[in-house]
Amino acid sequence: MGRVTVRRQVLRVTATGARTRPDSLAVEEPLETRVNGRPLAVTMRTPGSDVELAHGFLLTEGVIAHREDVSIARYCDGVDDEGRNTYNVLDIALAEGVPPPETGVERNFYTTSSCGVCGKAALDAVRLSTRFSPAADEARVSVDTLTRLPVALREAQRVFDATGGLHAAGLFTGDGRLLAAREDVGRHNAVDKVLGWALLDGRVPLTGCVLMVSGRASFELVQKAAMAGVPVLAAVSAPSSLAVDLAEEQGMTLIGFLRGDSMNVYVGRERVTTAHDTDADRAESPATPSSR
Structure with missing residues (x-):
């Protein structure tokens, strides 16, 4: 596996003066994913959990639905100028009978670490048919549980402690127990990694779970969760x-x-419980908090 941090000398300037000191940076490198020997996607990511990343990506793109849909996931040979394996090419072999992903003009599978939606030809191209609709999930989560999640996720961000430059995604049970957390320079990569972990662990569909992300909630993150x-x-x-x-x-x-x-709570108020709520209140009164 490649390095997740590197050290660089920086000039640290403060009100009391300036001095040179080492600083840790989060690594950002390309990962090419090949499916059945054919290049499919290149994403800029933080090395680590690459197999989970690939599984999560293929899950959220509708290519696979179960861990058994992949027969082989392995790094391809790739070396740098000093002869070291770069671990930047991952080859996925789909199981017999699993259709390969369609590659056409409607989707450009080059993604940056900053925005997974970039490269989509149109919004309609990412309105994928969900195999595991969350609509019928009767999960309930309390406000008290929800307010504990950001702290729990932050405590799991070990590389962020060293660099301050990574997004995180955490998967929790409905009572707030952390199942898995992953970090990456890309928010969508962090989500793919944690969903890939869930797929490999046989937990998909993620009934009753809460996905917590450290940044904003974009269209693509909602799509991936769905x-x-x-x-x-x-x-x-x-x-x-x-x-x-x-x-x-x-x-x-x-x-x-x-x-x-x-x-x-923007939508789905019925799943969020408070100490004063009744089932009738949740069903009849959507939440309308202020925007901030």
Whole structure:
């Protein structure tokens, strides 16, 4: 596996002066994913959990639905100028009978670490048919549980402690138990890694689970969560309008600005319980908190 951090000399400037000191940076390198020997996608990512990343990516793109859909996942030979394996090419062999992904003009599978939606020809191209609809999931999660999730996710961000430059995604049970957390320079990569872990562990569809992300809730993150059957997606920052629309369309609960003891529930109010709620209240009264 490649390095996840590197050390660089920087000039540290403060009010008391300037001095040179070492600093840790999060590594960003390309990963090419090949399916049945053919290049499919290149994404800029932080090395580590690459097999999970590939499985999560293929799951959320609708290529696979179960861990048995992949027969082989292995690194291809690739060396740098000093003869070291770069671990930047991953070959996936689909199981017999699993159709290969369609590669056409409607989807450009080059993605950057900053935005997975870039490269989509149109929004319609990512409105994939979900195999595990979260709409019928009767999961309930309490406000008290939700407010504990950002701290639990932050405590799992070990590489962030060293670099300050990584996104994170965490998968929790409905009572707040952390199942898995992954970090990456790309928010969509972090989600793919944690969903890939769930697929390999035989947990998909993720009935009753909460996916917590360290940044904003974009359209693509909602789509990825829906493809894995996640009923509740929570973010520490804002969702986009399309993210809210898609969450509503998929029957998900979408929570934003989850910080301290406050949050905004944008859709799916019925899954969020408070000490004073009744089932009738949740069914009849959608949440309408302020935007901040």
